[in-house]
Amino acid sequence: MTLNLTEECSCDFEFDCHEVAFRVMNAVLDKEKCPYEATVDLTLTDDNAIHEINLQQRGIDRATDVLSFPMTQFPVAGEFDFLEEEMDSFDPDSGELMLGDIVISVDHVKVQSEEYGHSLLREFAFLVAHSMYHLIGYDHMTEAEAAVMEEKQKNILNDLHINRD
Structure with missing residues (x-):
């Protein structure tokens, strides 16, 4: 897996953001049995910047914690079989599945x-x-849908032993 991390603001966390994101992303892809190597772009920013992105991209005039911009529309969540016919979903140079972009507000993580x-x-x-x-x-x-997603998120964090304090 390739993780392209951009830090637009100071991330003064006591852990390595790249390493943690990489572990979580790989755990999700492994759990979902993704048969492809994948690439994700992750941007860490502040509330002002994510507010602007949220307004421009979604028409929502406020900051948020995280935004996701998928590169591929999955007809059925977590099922990858259809991708064999979707060559546009793969990076022509690396052959990796281009999943999309994630933007996280460091300010929101803290709050x-x-x-x-x-x-x-x-x-x-x-x-x-x-x-x-x-x-x-x-x-x-x-x-x-929320119940399914919440259960999956909980299981990934439990598998990685990243639990609530």
Whole structure:
């Protein structure tokens, strides 16, 4: 897997953001049995920048914790079989499946870790897992979808022993 990490703001966490994101992303892809090597672009930014992206891309005039921009639309969440016919989903140079972009607000990671009473590591890892599931077609628009996604996120963090404090 290739993780392209861009830090647009200071990430003064006590852990290596690249290493944690890479572990979480690989765990999601392994759990979902993704048969391809994949690439994801992750940008760490602040509330001002994510607010602007949220406004431009989604028409929502506020900052948010995380945004996901999938490169491929999955007809069925987590099922990769259809990709054999989707050559546009693969990087022509590396052959890797281009999953998309994730943007995380470092400001929100800090605030939400305090609000939810858990570590920065747990909040960051949760947001990465959450976005990875979006990139492979999962959503939480209905209660049923939300329940599936929440269970998957919880299982990934448990598998990685990144639990609430």
